[in-house]
Every structure is written in C-alpha cells, then in structure tokens.
Amino acid sequence: MSQSFYCKEPLKVIDQNEIELIHQMSLQLLDTIGVFIEDDAVLSLLADHGCRVNMKKKIAKLPSELIEKALNTCPSEFTLKSANGKNDLLFEPKRVHFGPCSGMEIMDIKTGKLRPGTVADAEKTLRLTDALDIMAGANAGLGFISDCPVEINLVCYYALCLRNSAKIFALGAMEDSVKWGIEIGRLTGQDVLIQASSSSPLSWHSEQIDAIKLACQAGLPVILQSMASPGTSAPVTLSSTIALMNAEILSMLVVTQLLRPGTGVMYSCFTLPMDMRYGTLASGSIELGMLTVASAQLARYYGIHSMIYGPNTDSKIYDPQSGFEKALQGQLEALAGINLIWGAGMIQNHTIWSDAQLMLDCEVFQMIGRSIEGITVRKETMELELFQQVGHFPNNFLSHPHTLKHCRTELLTPPLISRESRDAWMAKGSKGIMEKAEAQAEKILKNHEPRSLTPEIHRELDKIVKAAAKEKGIDIISL
Numbered sequence: 031m032s033q034s035f036y037c038k039e040p041l042k043v044i045d046q047n048e049i050e051l052i053h054q055m056s057l058q059l060l061d062t063i064g065v066f067i068e069d070d071a072v073l074s075l076l077a078d079h080g081c082r083v084n085m086k087k088k089i090a091k092l093p094s095e096l097i098e099k100a101l102n103t104c105p106s107e108f109t110l111k112s113a114n115g116k117n118d119l120l121f122e123p124k125r126v127h128f129g130p131c132s133g134m135e136i137m138d139i140k141t142g143k144l145r146p147g148t149v150a151d152a153e154k155t156l157r158l159t160d161a162l163d164i165m166a167g168a169n170a171g172l173g174f175i176s177d178c179p180v181e182i183n184l185v186c187y188y189a190l191c192l193r194n195s196a197k198i199f200a201l202g203a204m205e206d207s208v209k210w211g212i213e214i215g216r217l218t219g220q221d222v223l224i225q226a227s228s229s230s231p232l233s234w235h236s237e238q239i240d241a242i243k244l245a246c247q248a249g250l251p252v253i254l255q256s257m258a259s260p261g262t263s264a265p266v267t268l269s270s271t272i273a274l275m276n277a278e279i280l281s282m283l284v285v286t287q288l289l290r291p292g293t294g295v296m297y298s299c300f301t302l303p304m305d306m307r308y309g310t311l312a313s314g315s316i317e318l319g320m321l322t323v324a325s326a327q328l329a330r331y332y333g334i335h336s337m338i339y340g341p342n343t344d345s346k347i348y349d350p351q352s353g354f355e356k357a358l359q360g361q362l363e364a365l366a367g368i369n370l371i372w373g374a375g376m377i378q379n380h381t382i383w384s385d386a387q388l389m390l391d392c393e394v395f396q397m398i399g400r401s402i403e404g405i406t407v408r409k410e411t412m413e414l415e416l417f418q419q420v421g422h423f424p425n426n427f428l429s430h431p432h433t434l435k436h437c438r439t440e441l442l443t444p445p446l447i448s449r450e451s452r453d454a455w456m457a458k459g460s461k462g463i464m465e466k467a468e469a470q471a472e473k474i475l476k477n478h479e480p481r482s483l484t485p486e487i488h489r490e491l492d493k494i495v496k497a498a499a500k501e502k503g504i505d506i507i508s509l
Contacts, residue, residue, distance in 0.1 A: 032127065032165065032197070033399075034119075034125055035364070036124055036125060036126070037126055037367035037402045038402065038404035040326065040367035042323070043320050044327060049327060049328065052276055056277040059277040060091065060281055061092060064091035065090055065233065065234065065277070065281040066087075066232060066234065067233075068235045068239065072285055073085055073088060076285070079096055080096055081093065090281075092284060097283075100284040101283070101332050103291040103292055104283065104293075106334070107122045108335075110221040110223060110251065111220055112198055112221075113196055113218035113481075121369050125369060126399065127369065127370050128164055128166060128391075128395045128399070129167035130372070130374045130375050130388060131169060131376050132169050132376075133376055133382045133383045134174050134382070135382050136151050137384040142347070144382060147175055148176055149177055149178065149190065152190045155388075156190060156194035157195070157478055158471060160196060160197060160480050161474045162392055162474075164399075166197070167199060167200060178509075179504050181502040181504055182210075182498045182499050182502055182504070182506070184207035185211070185214075185498040185499075188201065190509065192217065193480070193488075198220060199211075201222050201223070201225065202225055203225065203226045203227070203237050203242075204237070208224060208240070208245075209244055212224075212250070217487050217490050217491060222250060223251060223252075224250055225253035226282065227256070227300075228254075228256050228258075230274065230278065231263055231264060242286060246290035247290070249293075251295065252293065252294070253298045254278075254279045254282050254286075254296065254298060256279055256300070257301065258274045258275045258278065259302050260304070260317065261303060261304045264301065271321065272321065272325075275325065276328055279298075295334050296329075296336065296369070296370065297325060297328065297334055302318060303318060313344055313380060314379075316358065318359065319340075319341075319359040322338045322359075322362065322366065323362055323363070323365075325338070326363075326367055336367075336368045336369050337368065337372065338371055339373050341360035341363060341373055342355065342379065343355040343378070343379075344379055346378050348386060353390070356391065356394065357394050357398075360394060360395065360398050364399065365402055367402075374387075374388050386471060388471065389446065389470050389471050390463065390464075393444050393445070393447065393467075397444060416430070447463070448463070
C-alpha cells in the first residue's frame with residue numbers, strides 16, 4: 031500500500047458543544063430554507079422519503095430524521111482498490127494519506143516560466159507521482175492538456191492516468207467525463223474516486239448530481255465538497271461558513287444513501303476565504319487551515335471520512351511564502367486527522383504545477399507524517415538495562431546496538447534538507463534546496479518505469495477515448 035500515517039491525537043479548533051451547535055444550525059437550514067437541487071428525479075426521491083419539495087422552484091426541505099437515518103448507513107471504513115493491489119487506499123478513522131493535484135499550467139523545471147501543459151508533460155508528472163511511495167493517488171500535473179481536444183480533455187487525462195500510473199485517480203464532475211473515467215478504471219479492475227461540489231449557498235447543480243448518481247450506480251465512493259467562500263458565497267464569520275458547508279454536504283449525503291445505502295462518502299471542505307483588499311481567493315490563508323480542521327472534526331462526529339485539496343499557497347513561485355503557507359496548512363490538516371490531503375506539487379491557488387514543488391511537498395509531508403504519529407513509549411524503546419550498560423559520561427549511546435536497531439525508525443532523514451557541515455555542503459557544490467529538488471525529480475524520471483498494460487487494455491483504452499470523442503462530434507486518432 032502507499033505510505034500513510036496514523037494521527038495519534040487529532041487537533042481541534044471547536045469543542046464538542048460548538049460541534050453540536052453547528053450540527054443543529056445545519057439541520058435548521060435544511061429544514062427551514064432547504065436546498066436547491068437541479069434534478070427532478072432526485073427531488074421526487076426526496077419527496078417520497080418525507081421531504082417537503084417545491085418542484086417548480088426545485089427546493090427540498092429535509093427533516094432531521096432523514097439526515098440521521100442516512101448517516102447511520104454511511105460506512106466508517108472502506109478501501110479503494112488499485113489494479114495491482116499494491117496501491118490500495120484504506121480509509122479508517124485518523125488514517126492520513128497524502129496525494130498530488132493538478133493545475134491549469136505547468137512551471138518549466140529548467141526556466142521557471144509558465145506554459146500550457148502537453149500530453150508529454152502529463153505523462154511525465156504521472157510517472158513522477160507513481161514513483162513516490164508517499165503519494166496516494168495518480169492525479170498530478172495538469173487539469174488541462176493543451177494538445178488534447180477541449181471537449182474530451184479530462185477523458186484523455188484519465189486515459190493517461192491509467193497508462194502511466196498504477197495508482198488510483200479521482201474524477202471531477204465536468205465535461206460529462208465521469209462515465210468514461212469509470213469505464214477506464216474498470217479496464218484494470220481498479221476503483222476511482224468521484225468528486226462533486228456544491229454551488230454555495232445551498233445549491234447542487236445537475237452536472238454534480240449526475241456524477242453522484244454514476245458513483246452510486248457503480249458502487250464507488252464519492253467526495254462531497256462544499257466551496258462556500260467566507261464573505262462571498264458564505265457569511266464572513268467562520269462559524270456560519272462551517273454551518274453552511276455542513277448543511278450542503280449533509281443534504282447530498284442523504285441523496286447518496288437513498289440512491290445506494292452504504293455508499294462511501296468523503297466530507298470535503300474547500301472553503302476559500304476572500305482577501306477583501308484584492309477580491310482574490312486566499313488559498314494559503316490560515317483561516318482555510320482552521321476551516322479544514324473543523325471539517326475533519328465534523329466528519330469524525332458523523333463517523334465518515336474527510337478530504338481536502340491542500341495544502342495551498344497563493345505564491346506565484348516556490349519561495350518562502352509557498353514554503354510557510356503550505357507547511358503550516360499541511361501541518362494543521364494532518365494534525366486534524368484529515369484522511370486524504372490532496373494537493374502536492376501545486377502553487378498559486380492550485381492553478382500551477384511544479385515538479386520541484388512536488389519534491390518539496392513530499393519532504394514536508396514526511397516530516398508532518400512523522401510528527402502526527404507522535405512518540406511511541408514502550409518497554410522495548412525505554413529499557414532500564416540500556417541505561418545500566420552505558421552508565422555515565424563520557425560513555426555514550428552512539429555505538430550501542432540499540433541505536434543501530436532503532437535509529438532509522440525513530441529519526442527521520444529527509445533527503446533534500448541540508449544538515450551536513452558548511453564545509454561539506456560547499457564541497458558538494460553549495461546547492462540550495464530548489465536545485466536539489468529539481469535534480470531529484472529528474473533522477474526519478476530517468477529511472478522509473480510505470481507498470482505496463484497489456485496490448486488488449488491499450489486497445490480498449492483507445493476505444494473509450496474514441497467513443498467519448500465521437501459522442502462530442504470530434505475525431506481523434508489516439509493519444
């Protein structure tokens with residue numbers, strides 16, 4: 031399995047009383063104001079189960095009893111299956127996975143300049159994350175590929191995920207691509223993770239609901255994400271934003287359980303505050319970190335799993351700002367016990383991919399993972415006999431077998447961080463961490479080969495891409 035970490039003692043930003051208040055406010059919102067649902071079949075389904083529905087306005091008001099019943103059928107654990115069984119993802123309470131994400135442009139590793147990404151770039155970034163044990167998923171590099179047709183861009187990307195990585199990939203509810211992404215995953219018998227997002231306040235549109243329906247039909251878990259933005263699409267007070275976010279997620283959680291009881295649900299917060307000075311979203315803000323901690327608390331309260339696209343930065347390059355914003359948010363998110371933290375390799379509000387940033391993020395994630403697991407106290411690591419054998423100064427523990435036995439598990443050795451003496455550092459070329467990160471990425475790409483697919487799977491994959499293209503009325507030869 032991909033490397034994951036167990037959060038020993040999750041962080042809290044709201045107490046139990048405050049969780050109850052938020053829960054009750056969310057129930058009131060859904061019972062009195064209701065939620066806009068752009069799907070007549072789902073509205074009818076809700077009406078059949080006791081909701082007050084206005085079909086003309088497409089508003090459903092949900093009773094608290096129905097919400098409680100739906101929560102009781104959500105699984106507290108589930109596993110996403112990979113094709114080879116080596117990259118399965120187990121979701122259980124306090125288990126933390128880290129993964130990559132994808133942006134609209136790529137930062138060239140040689141020049142530092144931005145450019146549109148290509149199929150070749152997508153293949154490269156997917157191979158890079160495939161090689162990294164700490165990366166739980168395949169989605170990496172590009173959310174838009176400039177040399178693929180716009181109409182089937184995501185379908186092409188999912189095909190590249192399958193060809194260049196043995197890891198699980200996620201599907202976004204765009205371009206009618208979810209049904210094709212599910213078919214692509216089935217070629218190797220692997221699960222995919224499907225994401226749907228609300229339109230705040232209190233609205234779910236048809237494209238997102240269609241993705242949820244497909245997930246339920248296929249027996250796949252779904253990420254339910256609120257993108258309520260404090261001060262714009264949500265109240266500026268964080269507590270009210272949390273209540274709104276929670277109501278939106280609960281409303282569609284009910285739908286998933288009515289469509290297919292037992293569907294796995296991931297509670298996802300992407301509630302980006304606005305910087306009121308510039309009218310821009312503050313993705314690297316400390317408030318987003320706090321909101322994600324609260325979302326993890328609510329997910330645990332409901333006995334379901336949590337997911338976040340992060341850690342984030344507003345920086346336009348990899349610099350001290352990107353370093354401290356991503357490290358601080360990442361530490362908060364992991365300490366909160368968020369089950370899937372998906373955002374390695376990204377800068378500038380999740381819009382730009384950088385190979386070097388991926389290497390840095392993985393370095394930070396290793397340290398964060400080490401910190402959230404805490405210190406293990408047991409007889410084997412704290413023996414009286416050990417102290418008796420060493421005694422007093424000037425004796426020491428360096429040459430004792432106990433040190434050799436435990437040093438690799440007790441003391442993390444990050445590959446990029448400089449800890450050697452200054453003279454040793456200068457003798458090796460005085461390289462900074464960015465230069466080392468770029469060299470590490472290039473070395474991995476030179477040496478790593480992804481799993482190979484059979485000729486039959488390649489042919490079937492081409493058929494799926496061509497079928498998607500034909501449905502859109504365009505011609506495509508092959509990727």
